[in-house]
Amino acid sequence: MAQNQAPKTAGTEHSTKGAYVSGEEFTRDTNYIEDRVVADVEAARSAPVEASSRIGDPRTAGLTEGARAWPVEAGRYRLVAARACPWAHRSIIVRRLLGLEEAISLATPGPTHDVRSWTFDLTEDGRDPVLGTERLQENYFKRFPDYPRGITVPALVDVPSGAVVTNNYPQLTFDLSTQWTAHHREGAPDLIPAELVDDMLPVTERIFTDVNNGVYRAGFAGSQRAYEKGYRRLFEALDWLEERLADRRYLMGESITEADVRLFTTLVRFDPVYHGHFKCNRNKLTEMPNLWAYARDLFQTPGFGDTVDFDQIKRHYYVVHEDINPTQVVPAGPDLRNWLSDHGREKLGGTPFGRGTAPGPVAAEERPPGANPLYGR
Numbered sequence: 019m020a021q022n023q024a025p026k027t028a029g030t031e032h033s034t035k036g037a038y039v040s041g042e043e044f045t046r047d048t049n050y051i052e053d054r055v056v057a058d059v060e061a062a063r064s065a066p067v068e069a070s071s072r073i074g075d076p077r078t079a080g081l082t083e084g085a086r087a088w089p090v091e092a093g094r095y096r097l098v099a100a101r102a103c104p105w106a107h108r109s110i111i112v113r114r115l116l117g118l119e120e121a122i123s124l125a126t127p128g129p130t131h132d133v134r135s136w137t138f139d140l141t142e143d144g145r146d147p148v149l150g151t152e153r154l155q156e157n158y159f160k161r162f163p164d165y166p167r168g169i170t171v172p173a174l175v176d177v178p179s180g181a182v183v184t185n186n187y188p189q190l191t192f193d194l195s196t197q198w199t200a201h202h203r204e205g206a207p208d209l210i211p212a213e214l215v216d217d218m219l220p221v222t223e224r225i226f227t228d229v230n231n232g233v234y235r236a237g238f239a240g241s242q243r244a245y246e247k248g249y250r251r252l253f254e255a256l257d258w259l260e261e262r263l264a265d266r267r268y269l270m271g272e273s274i275t276e277a278d279v280r281l282f283t284t285l286v287r288f289d290p291v292y293h294g295h296f297k298c299n300r301n302k303l304t305e306m307p308n309l310w311a312y313a314r315d316l317f318q319t320p321g322f323g324d325t326v327d328f329d330q331i332k333r334h335y336y337v338v339h340e341d342i343n344p345t346q347v348v349p350a351g352p353d354l355r356n357w358l359s360d361h362g363r364e365k366l367g368g369t370p371f372g373r374g375t376a377p378g379p380v381a382a383e384e385r386p387p388g389a390n391p392l393y394g395r
Contacts, residue, residue, distance in 0.1 A: 044238035044248075046231055047167060048072055050186040052085040055095065055174065057197045062087040073222050074188035076196050076210040076276075088176070088183055092121040092201055095183065096148055098157070099172040100136055101327040101386055102129035102334030104230065104283035105187045106171040111279050112191040114377055115321040117203020122194075123148060124384060127171065129330035130337045135169040140387075149180055157182045188226075191276060205375030209276045218270055222277050228255035230284050237296025237342065245297065253300050256309065263308040265366070267315070272368030278316060285313040286326055289352055291335045295343065304356065314361040317392075320376040328354055329388030354391045 052070065056062045065080030081087055097113060099106035113122060125146045127136035135155030138146040145152050154173060158165045161181035173185040184190060195209050210218070228251045235248035259281070262269065269277040284292075288303040304310050317323035336348040370376070389395050 042239070042241040043244040044235050044240075046234065049167065050170075051161075051182060051184050052082045052186045052189070053088060053184045054078075054081060054085065054186075054189065054193055055088045055090055055183060055197060056193070057090050057200070059087045059089050072188060073219065073226050074186075074190075074192045075219065076192040076215060078189065078192070090197055090200070093123075094177055096123045096125050096146075096175045096177050097172060098125045098127065098136075098146075098149075098154055098175055100127045100129065100330070100334070101325070102330040103171050104287060107283040107325065108279050109172040109187060109191055109194070110325050111282070111321055112194050112209065112276070114325060114380070115209065115274075115279075116194055116198070116206045117377060118194060118198060118201055119381065119384070121198065121201035122174075123177075125149065125175075127154060129327075129334040136171055148177060149175060151180065156180075191279070195276070203377065205371070207274060207371040207374035209274065209279070211270075211273075211275065211372075214270050214275060218275055218277050221269055222280055224255060224258075225277065225281050225284075228252060229259070230280060233284060233288075233292040233296050233298055236298050237292065237339075249298065249300070252298055256306065260306050260308045263312045267312075267363050267366040267368040268370075273372035274316070274319070274370050279322075282313065282316045282322055285309065286317065286323075287331055287335075290328055290332055290349075294349070295335050295339070311361040311363050314357060314359065315363040317357050318361070319370045320378075323357065323390070323392050324380050325386065326390050326392075327386035327388040328390060330386070354389060358391050 048070075054062065062080055068078050068080045068082050070082050071078075097109060099110050101107060101110065110124065113119065113124070125138065125148065126140065128139040130139075131137055135153040135158075137153050138144060138149075138151065141147060149157060151157055153169075154171065155169045157173065157175050157180055158169050160179065161183075170185050170187075172187050172190060174183045174190065175181065176183050192210065232248060232252035232255060236245055236252055239245035239248055259269075266272075268274050269281065285303055288298070292298045293302050303313060317326070332348050336343050337346045340346065385393065
């Protein structure tokens with residue numbers, strides 16, 4: 019399906035109407051397939067049972083109740099991650115920063131889907147060239163024939179069986195850092211420095227609760243009261259971040275960490291989508307000096323902005339969310355050239371990758387095809 023072609027699902031049995039705004043307050047289903055891919059399967063199996071976490075924990079040694087451990091094995095798994103989705107986008111960034119492109123292949127579904135599933139509609143024949151499936155739903159059903167929840171991305175799929183391994187995105191990116199070290203590139207940054215973890219997790223908890231999920235709480239609210247509550251929490255958190263970033267280049271200090279990845283995927287979508295589509299309109303990102311400079315700093319850092327596809331981002335939100343945009347008209351703006359303007363954050367010191375190095379150029383086959391000023395589009 020061409021990127022500018024609207025899906026023919028509005029008004030059909032596969033319409034997304036009612037799938038997103040279904041009550042007064044939006045509540046995210048955080049029950050995921052909590053299997054893990056680990057470096058030492060036996061150690062994970064024998065460790066004490068872990069509690070589920072909404073944000074994950076890089077110190078997690080074992081498995082949650084009923085979860086399975088899978089072995090780290092280069093070439094065995096395929097990361098299915100739509101560029102449009104902020105939760106999936108973070109896994110694309112972490113994979114690139116760590117240099118795991120050769121170890122874990124990448125499948126990128128198109129930006130739109132119906133109520134059933136994400137689809138591999140960016141390929142000529144509408145099938146993923148490795149998995150051979152048209153819908154990610156097929157890969158879920160190969161593992162769980164009666165899978166009762168949403169078909170979400172990112173999902174890690176076992177290529178030999180075609181079955182989904184996990185869609186537990188909060189833990190997935192932490193595990194890419196801690197379990198896949200044997201396959202990291204030389205110079206890969208430490209995204210979860212041990213000395214910062216205790217301080218970083220509360221920051222990521224608030225970012226998830228009030229910012230990453232906060233925009234959805236406002237956007238999918240089914241009442242004025244719920245909307246205004248979500249709106250207030252979101253902007254209180256953004257004001258907190260604006261102040262936090264006044265005297266430090268990155269969230270945890272002098273180098274990027276996983277916390278920065280998690281915040282970036284919301285910030286990069288803020289003005290194109292959340293400000294208008296989700297009614298998060300007290301101000302634009304461009305009107306918050308520290309956050310806007312910080313976002314530009316990250317965008318211009320290899321591994322961040324070079325993974326962004328603004329066309330896919332806009333098409334996903336404005337087309338899929340029939341509940342709040344029934345016309346499915348996609349806005350033409352905003353102008354993206356300001357993402358390349360000087361940010362001035364170097365004056366705060368620090369280096370993006372700490373003692374590591376920047377990743378090399380994005381492979382031609384993994385370049386986002388849509389609008390991105392880094393590629394002159």
